[in-house]
Amino acid sequence: MHMALARFLLEGNDHLGYLSVLDRTTGLMVFIHSPDQTQEAQDFIEQARTVLPVEVVETPGRKEGA
Known part of the structure; x- marks a missing residue:
C-alpha cells in the first residue's frame, strides 16, 4: 500500500x-530523479515523510549531491 x-x-x-521497486517484501524502492532537481527531490522526500514511513x-x- x-x-x-x-x-x-x-x-x-x-x-x-x-520509483522502482528493489524488494517488494521489505518495501525497498529507489527514487530516480534528474541531478539538477536534487533539492526538489529532497523536499519531496521530506513532504512524503508526513504521510509515509x-x-x-x-x-x-554514490557521490554526495549527485
Whole structure:
C-alpha cells in the first residue's frame, strides 16, 4: 500500500522522478530523479515523510549531491 501511495504522491509532484521497486517484501524502492532537481527531490522526500514511513538509504558508491 505504501508503494502505491508513494507513486501517487510523486505523480502529483509533476513527475519529479520515478520509483522502482528493489524488494517488494521489505518495501525497498529507489527514487530516480534528474541531478539538477536534487533539492526538489529532497523536499519531496521530506513532504512524503508526513504521510509515509520513509527512510533514506544511501546508495553505495554514490557521490554526495549527485
